[in-house]
Amino acid sequence: MTKKIPFRKDIVGSFLRPQALKDARAAFEEGRISARELKAVEDREIRILVEKEKANGLRDFTDGEFRRSFWHLDFLAALTGCEQVAAKAWSVHFEGKQPKATTFRITGELDFPKDHPFLAHFRFLKSLEDEDHVAKMTIPSPSMLHLMTCVREENPKLPDLYAGKEDVLFQDIISTYRKAVKAFYDEGCRYLQFDDTSWGEFCSKEKTDDYRARGVDLEHIKRKYVEVLNEILRDKPDDLTITMHICRGNFRSTWFSSGGYEPVAEILFGSCHVDGFFLEYDSDRAGDFKPLRFINGQKVVLGLITSKTAALENPEDLKARIKEASAYVSLDHLCLSPQCGFASTEEGNILTEEEQWAKIRLVCQVAEEVWQDA
Template identity: 55%
Template sequence: MALETNRPPYRADHVGSLLRPQRLKEARADWKAANISDKELRKVEDEEISRIVEEQKNAGLRAVTDGEFRRGWWHFDFFEGLDGVKGYNTESGIQFQQQQTKSRAVKVNGTLDFTSHPMLEHFTYLQKTAGDYTAKMTIPSPSMLHFRGDIDEDIYPDKKLFFADLASTYKKAIEAFYESGCRYLQLDDTSWAYFCSEEQLSKIKERGEDPEELKSWYVSTINEAVADRPKDMKITMHICRGNFRSTWISSGGYEPVAEILFEKLQVDGFFLEYDSDRAGGFEPLRFVNRSDLQIVLGLVTSKFGQLEKKEDIIKRIDEASRYVDINQLCLSPQCGFASTEEGNLLNEKEQFSKLRHVVDISNHVWGEALPMD
């Protein structure tokens, strides 16, 4: 059996977001109502992040996140920190299966750029709290600003100019996070799963978009953004089918996007959702032909608290290894536990039971974890 990898993604890993504790939810509500100051909110955030980082360490994880505790959304908060992007409330939220989010959207109303960003400071605090563990930062993929954003055509009359500025903006962001000490960055992206769904493909076409053209734009933009990253910085991508209050948006296996993702996208690893039949089989993994590409199998669901049978997960890892060398495989929950601040339908105890389950199964399959570097 192969031993634990010494670089991210790790054999036992996780996507990033964690359930917001009630104390934090109350503090954020008080802050929005102007009942407490920025400083008072920050104190609660710091304390809860420090606590949750220790919980991740105790669960046996080698990479820790801040749980996205300073955010309301996994994507909009980051976008609103970019130059040329403004957040606003909409008439309705994003529609999931029998659930709808609160209203929010972003508009590109100026020239895109990255000059400063509050999440750089957020990462600095996480790294200090992480200590000898790897501090993992999660941000939305550049694709998502185009996919979810309203783009002012007076600012960007054609896609070529928009995607060039988008790639440049993210290149600067990656450089800034690296200079802040980040060595493990994850790009979260739902667009690729939408390309796998007949229902969502129809909606993309109704918007007047060509899905094949979008795939090409997204790959070239991401590749340009990550092209100059230092060798000691690992960048992964999480492909998500939607995650809100334990519901989802898209269904469909990875076959329609597997070749372009695994052969052309120049990231170091993929977090793939494989917790339900909606994800299809492992056959698309046959397009993984890079020996340095890690595939993190999201076989443990983050949507519900019941633990999967250990032997079932081990069997599925074995099935995936028929297409990808087992030394290139890792294990994680299929998504975060709280892509928005509302969180999924389980409690914190169940959440950490899930993460310990991932670590336990990982140790069984790949051997005991090596000590920290």
């Protein structure tokens, strides 16, 4: 099973939160139930979710990120040397809607704690594996630690040990994530995904023009991000698959960046040693397949099916697009998934649970018709 990861029919990670879970989280925040009672609801709803993932044809499954408010902040704020804080406004602008204004900051020396809560989250998820299904863990990419605190911020506020000391910060990011990868592996994780919006921003002319106007050396940043990722992956166990999902924003069916992969393709696709890329290709905002010519042995999971709207794509159109992509990456190295998760934040995208599962069934149907080993 692990040799087939990423799977021909795959998923990015998050799923719409059921009402029972939303109610329990609200009750916990209001002090009406305990953390133990909230966990019991989360456990129950995750078990139900995993059964649905399996029943709808998937080979891997996630916990839907049901224990999180955000795809990234819950993980980052639980690192040693980080804390979640309120923000006056988001440093990225979504088209039409904005999530709760909150972010994180680096307050001290970065490290991955032995009791990071996501280890317990994975431990529970791992218990739901069987011989036909693999548990997949998703965490924010190491690039997000730097992007959110040093690139998006016009006036970065770092503790003295990192202020003006980029190499020290990057080295501690490497150390922190190497520990994280090992910790998840020791818990039995064999499928780990880094979720990353930095590369989506670097595809956007609007955003890169703004960063350059502020004096950000983007070519240097791109090289450093790849160097950091490769150092984290340097002695990754052979039976651990690590993929990267590149996102352009996914809050309440909206986005915050647009642009094809050409500006990042050579450095990222050609040089980054992840095992696979989950690439958004559900709209014209992602450009064409030509940047895939730089893929250097990694598998490519084509995100051709949108998670933002309910309308189902035409299966024949999807097959035609897979064939088009195969001009740049062999069919044997291609897979299929939704373009993103269905709920990058707990609010979720604007579609129903049944519409969500119809999307998953479409992924499986098309993959099984294209690849014999799906």
